[in-house]
Amino acid sequence: MTKKDLLSIYDLSATEVKTILNKAFELKSKKRRLDIFKGRTLGLLLEKPSTRTMVSFAVAMVQLGGTPILLDVEKMQRSRGESIHDTSLVLSHYLDGLMVRAFKHTDVEEFANYSTIPVINGLTDHEHPCQILADIMTIMELHKVKNIEVLKKIKIVYIGDSNNISNSLLAISAVLGLDLTIISPKEYPIKKEVLDKALEYTSSTGAEIKITSDINAAKNADVIYTDVWTSMGFEAEEKKRKKLFASYQVNSELLKKASSKCVVLHCLPAIRGEEIATDVMDKYETSIFTEAGNRLHAQKAILLHFLK
Numbered sequence: 001m002t003k004k005d006l007l008s009i010y011d012l013s014a015t016e017v018k019t020i021l022n023k024a025f026e027l028k029s030k031k032r033r034l035d036i037f038k039g040r041t042l043g044l045l046l047e048k049p050s051t052r053t054m055v056s057f058a059v060a061m062v063q064l065g066g067t068p069i070l071l072d073v074e075k076m077q078r079s080r081g082e083s084i085h086d087t088s089l090v091l092s093h094y095l096d097g098l099m100v101r102a103f104k105h106t107d108v109e110e111f112a113n114y115s116t117i118p119v120i121n122g123l124t125d126h127e128h129p130c131q132i133l134a135d136i137m138t139i140m141e142l143h144k145v146k147n148i149e150v151l152k153k154i155k156i157v158y159i160g161d162s163n164n165i166s167n168s169l170l171a172i173s174a175v176l177g178l179d180l181t182i183i184s185p186k187e188y189p190i191k192k193e194v195l196d197k198a199l200e201y202t203s204s205t206g207a208e209i210k211i212t213s214d215i216n217a218a219k220n221a222d223v224i225y226t227d228v229w230t231s232m233g234f235e236a237e238e239k240k241r242k243k244l245f246a247s248y249q250v251n252s253e254l255l256k257k258a259s260s261k262c263v264v265l266h267c268l269p270a271i272r273g274e275e276i277a278t279d280v281m282d283k284y285e286t287s288i289f290t291e292a293g294n295r296l297h298a299q300k301a302i303l304l305h306f307l308k
């Protein structure tokens, strides 16, 4: 049987997304441990910091009966120049699955290309598919949406940087046929190839995709989602970004435009006072931390799907 990787949301069909979400809800409601992965191992290879992704994958693997192994790149021969090709082939002999968080998306693709075990993208500069699966689960949970047909009626607005989070959100909206508006300053637009790929899906899935720099497009939003203005790896642009993104903050003024039942999401970590006002972060603490908690349930469903 050929192995399957999760490098991008586009690696999943709409049916597979639904299967993973259903499993995540089932696991969340039952809260029981399984020993399905007894004797199996998942490597967690992280080139950059992580709290949620690292810990939720580790705990997910333990709760499924398996063993997570934290691979600190600095302590591996990778840091001395061993190639991805060789590292990937070697790890394939020891592990049953590999989660990689890397700066470059092409590096994760290279890992997947040479490995004989499933490779899961734990965030790159291009996508963060595991986060977005937990986010869709959270939107369904908070809005008490039972199926994707009803989810299609929820207006999701992402505001801020066009980055890995907005790319994966755009991808899942395209695949499932959701109503998504992305608001970002014109100096930091969605990349053309990212948008073009999503638009390939809209006619068949009915996705309503709107890309704009106008914050008034948040009108009647049922979900407002934001992320940091400066992602990991882009620190050199921090000063410039702070200026350009200043009017794209999620604050009480912006929320006046949204629907009365709007929930606020943030993938975290957050910088209070930058992309999200402190009072908004406090007010929507329940939704934002439910989202973080759902990473665990989504991770388990992802592992069950890919490490079959």
Ligand code: CP
Residues within 6 Å of the ligand: 049, 050, 051, 052, 053, 054, 123, 131, 267, 268, 269
């Ligand atoms: N949201 C998220 O992926 O958080 P970490 O960087 O802490 O893993």
Ligand code: NVA
Residues within 6 Å of the ligand: 123, 124, 163, 164, 165, 227, 228, 230, 231, 232, 267, 268, 269
């Ligand atoms: N866009 C952020 C997400 C962190 C989970 C980053 O890449 O740093």
